[in-house]
Amino acid sequence: MPTCDLLLTNATVLTLDERFTHYASGAVAVTGDSIAAVGDIAREYQAKQTVDCGRKVVLPGLVNAHTHAPMTLLRGLADDLRLDVWLLGYMLPVEREFVSPDFVKLGAGLACAEMIRSGVTCFADMYYFEESVAEVTAAAGMRALCGQTVLKFPSPDAASYEDSLALARDFITRWKNHPLIVPAPAPHAPYTCTAEILQACAALAVEFDVPLHIHISETLLEVENSRREHGMPVVPWVKKQGLFDAKVLAAHCVHVDEGEIRTLKNTRAGVAHNPTSNLKLASGIAPVAKMLASGLNVGIGTDGPASNNDLDMFEETRLAAILAKGISGDPTALPARQALAMATRLGARALHLGHLTGALEPGKRADLIVLDLQPLHNAPAFARDANAVYSQIVYAAKSTDVTDVMCNGQWLMRDRKLLTVDEPALLRAARDYAKKIDIFLIQREGSVLQKLVAIGGAVEQESFEVQVKARVPGEAAEQALEVLQGDVITIIRSVHYHEYDTYFLFADPSQGRLRYREDEFLDDQGQVTSVRARLTLTGQAREGEFGSVLLSRSHYLAPATYSLRFYREYFKPVAEREVEKDRRRWLVVYKGVEFFVNLDRLIKPAVEGYYLEIKSRTWSRRDAQDKAAIISELLGLFGASPDNALKEDYVELTGRK
């Protein structure tokens, strides 16, 4: 008679295997970290320990296919807001201030505790300091695909994308062979990464044979921008960057067409469907039934607890099932059994971990949960239809009906008691963090940025900028115009306008300066053709200097939809400055790089001569350095000397008067 370490008996066993094999009265034999046998096998095994499941249901541990676990610490911080207000006004500033390995460990610990309680044994994560998530998850005994975020912006754990890529490589190298953790690069999203970043992340994933975790086509805006910028929707564009050379887990895929679904299927990508988050943030509803029909592995995810606001896979699975019916008009769409398969087997496959988890089959890891279907809210039960048990689980069971959880052969919860996580300590520490975040945000209530964001539409200018400005005499301006007409520079477009700037200054200079600008666009005859007004909030900080070339970032732009009078009353500046100038502006290419060249004549304050500005966007410090060198060269070409370069903004010239 074969032996096993543990025998779970007297249970309804749902294997969630390909054929949905289930045993009305069955058993599961576990040896070491794995399942030895499943079925009517109770009398065939000699077990070191036997656990009578009291007619409860044993099924695979649920797979949360997409989350940002540490964001438990930001749960409920700011809800029911426009996406930009939520993100720019709350999430990003708080993350910038607070996210650290300590924050990440605490948040991930809370998330693990919550997920274990609700029957999750495996999840796919994406955050900063992901190695801290991995440490906490491994200590809690859970399985996870841990994605180290890579972004074109600076992030809490990396000043540049090169840094975050290096972090990802280190993390993957160290954790590659861990029994519970699968490390992965997580390029955040196509619109927050460059082509180069996507290519580098895919290459990294291929090099180490690990999956790659990314957000794809979450919002319609993302797709529209992709069509405009790349002439195609998101999936073909990332395919062109070689992303699917890696084993991709694509979160969201709300706005994908049939061709994109085919591409995802053909490239063996997995998809994480996040119905609560997609509804709550008003992103839309993913075409899940179509994806499943195409044979795609679609799992279900909660997304981060700042946009959900919990990690309850029972709620998520129910929502996936009923939403698919509601939007298709077909009540037979996504039946309960298929929805539960998404939450288990298909989710595991979407994470590229289907060989390890997601179904109760001999040889797979012992990742399983025990569920009580006998409470009042699930009574009575009918035996006629073999699918009724799936319906009970999906349409009426609650996460609080999970009584026991095992992962990798280890009990994580017994009789609703957590065994691997110190819940009271986590709760205490979370309270302390929440207090600090509260204080931080309350202090910021008077912040100009906060107020700008609160009235809507403020977007962070998504780049570094390298720039130089030099005062040039009238004749140098003539020379510059000749150079622009010449052979070495290609003009892409040019424009001529009259700028009226009003700067609001604040008592606390760290608030930055808010500029209200009205531009009158002029035609060849100097007639006004159109007018545009917008707000820009600029910080004081310079990121760096390369000789006379300055590196700056963090401008917030917003369309000025109200009057100057409104903004004056709303922002209550302590002082104002006015600047008026005539500007000719060219977008040019020089040595294969795009630059903006401005030739400005100051009217208010009235200053003799001209100012020549040369600017370019950049994504990394290395690129900035390269462009700074070309800018200096251009400056020479235009006959200006770096000695005449100015570091002040025009508004600072008004201060001199």
Added chain:
Amino acid sequence: MPTCDLLLTNATVLTLDERFTHYASGAVAVTGDSIAAVGDIAREYQAKQTVDCGRKVVLPGLVNAHTHAPMTLLRGLADDLRLDVWLLGYMLPVEREFVSPDFVKLGAGLACAEMIRSGVTCFADMYYFEESVAEVTAAAGMRALCGQTVLKFPSPDAASYEDSLALARDFITRWKNHPLIVPAPAPHAPYTCTAEILQACAALAVEFDVPLHIHISETLLEVENSRREHGMPVVPWVKKQGLFDAKVLAAHCVHVDEGEIRTLKNTRAGVAHNPTSNLKLASGIAPVAKMLASGLNVGIGTDGPASNNDLDMFEETRLAAILAKGISGDPTALPARQALAMATRLGARALHLGHLTGALEPGKRADLIVLDLQPLHNAPAFARDANAVYSQIVYAAKSTDVTDVMCNGQWLMRDRKLLTVDEPALLRAARDYAKKIDIFLIQREGSVLQKLVAIGGAVEQESFEVQVKARVPGEAAEQALEVLQGDVITIIRSVHYHEYDTYFLFADPSQGRLRYREDEFLDDQGQVTSVRARLTLTGQAREGEFGSVLLSRSHYLAPATYSLRFYREYFKPVAEREVEKDRRRWLVVYKGVEFFVNLDRLIKPAVEGYYLEIKSRTWSRRDAQDKAAIISELLGLFGASPDNALKEDYVELTGRK
């Protein structure tokens, strides 16, 4: 110092009053069945008993604005099916067989227990034997609007609509002044009632000054049918019947336009939004944000637990909040605070019980719950934003976080223990019922109706029919044609066709006979212009006889989309009979009543002479009797004698050969 019976202290008190007054640390004073005071009043009252709430949240008991409580006993019986299959194949047959006062009491008891556990203190119900729901609910100490169903079909508690109306009147008379129960007539829906039923129910509600509970515009089909039959959508049609003379609670309102929303608002109707049921049955998504913007009182309901499948108002409220955002593309739509108001104050108003419950205000009944927001899945909490607590409740709290429930000043649950309901006894009895239902349905697996429904599209012919058939000689047929051309009868339309009927007979005659019919429609020259095929399942039973006129019902019609061969193989009849005939058919009006007149010549089996059939639809036994008298008169007019009337179907003539 004023006294009170009970003082709840040390709580976050959310009053959910008009101004959303809330106390971060407050108290509630209760005297008798009512709230004496709310706020910072702990030291102002001398209380017989004080309960320290341990910093939990006290808020109004939730209002489940629409359900069919006894259907807990049918929970999970049949899911993921087409609406017709679900309804005709499972719900109606099982209800016909099992629904009794005993069934209703048990089901309502289970529902009360589940609702108390999840923080509901008041609900709006609609079912059969509603007085039994009222008895159980009052015994459980809950508040309810109890709607006695009125239908044009026979129902488990009434053979005709007159009977169900009488039931409603009796029920209302007896319960009108009960402290917890508000009785009401519940005409099921416009499409299952006649104009007369709607008018009678409205008059009844007005007479006793009680609300009226009805389903309105749940499906697009209902609206399309209303437009076709009445030339207008549902709301104006029921308004025309005087429905809104009563205080209406309209459940669903999924497909209502802006004019209908205005009408509902102007007539002070309440609306119950049932998002889970509307998604699960693929009915659609109600325009809730628009309704709320118009000032309508929109509550939230779970609908019956056979279409949900539970009574969890926390899930329902969260779904209402996120769904409104997802479908509008606006993440600020239906914020958490407003969603919670729907689940409390607005729901109470929708039930026309806003003067009693739905908010914590002095003078209102003490209907309140205590909620623990400190478990893991709701940690941490932020104090900066006063709305954060609503967000915690709506987006992350679970029904299992409710610890204490009070209704009408009486505790129904303390520390998660039910005080007024015997939960183990209910669970035992529910298990016994489920077994019986299982056995019943398993036996029916071989049922012809079941099989017909399973292949889709079967609809129950929604009427009684009175009919007579008489054999007439050739010259009588000539006479009949002359009478039809004459003055006393108005012909609305006529048609001529050739019928090929194949009858399937089954070993068990109670299965009925299944007829596969192909009709060839003929023009004046006898040329075939079109062909139609359909299936009809007829029972053996006759409802009654009025002389030679027969009263029958319960035909199931389905379009025959497959071949005769398919049906033969699928239904496996033990015998077949063929009938072929030439039929001329007229829709006529005689004495203000519509009749169908068929003049048939039998080809197979070949029979000399003609058969004259006269039929009319009817809704009630009294109406049937009236029409039977006119039919006998018509028969005479056509020169046929009641003595020649046949009670057999044509297929029975084939048996004679």
